[in-house]
Amino acid sequence: MKLTEVVNKLELEVICGEDLLENTVTGGYCSDLLSDVMGNAQEGQVWLTIQVHNNIIAVASLKELSAILLVKGLKPGKETIETAIQQGIPILRTNETAFEIAGRLYNLIRQS
């Protein structure tokens, strides 16, 4: 499934990476521990997290994740956005909790 479909169906806000929405989403991974994501996330997954600092971009880039999805209405700082644009990582955002949006993402991907 294309990221653009995920964005539309789940009504996500695109903070940056408008030009990268053709990325393919293979699934999702939900964690706020960076080493957990490093060790267990898989290429192409959307990463659901409450972490907003700059470090999340290096993790997403090294793991070749399709996007970072910030939950609970959290906003990334300017620096995080700049690094994300530089490294080509889309940042998305929702007001829903990780539990709610993960459930919807799971169903969406399962049905596709």
Place this chain on the structure above:
Amino acid sequence: MEFEYPIEGGDFTRAGMASSQVKKVLKQLNIAPAIIKRIAVAMYEAEVNVVAHAFKGTMLVNIMPDKVFIKFIDEGPGIHDIDLAMQEGFSTATESVRQMGFGAGMGLPNIKKNVDELQISSVVNKGTTVELTTYIS
């Protein structure tokens, strides 16, 4: 092919940058993607450990025809008990470092899982050396 990168302790805004650079080089050299992914995880964790736990360090990369060897040398507190540090969940990370999502105590276990050889030596109050070897052919 050899190169090196300085790593600044405490500089979390740049943590992972050296690893990202090396990953780009490995890709250009057409090393198998599955192997690059494993090296990326291991070197990132070792790089972040220097940022999170040491004062400053250097990442030395040596790419040979049959293997990739990466050595991290730092000046820092050293590791008191390496066996303990290797255990999943063990961490001495400070509260502020934990708030950024580090400190799960999974970094060293991640390294171990993703390289062929891992060598750690450390002198308390002096520094730590972490050597990663990955065979590519």
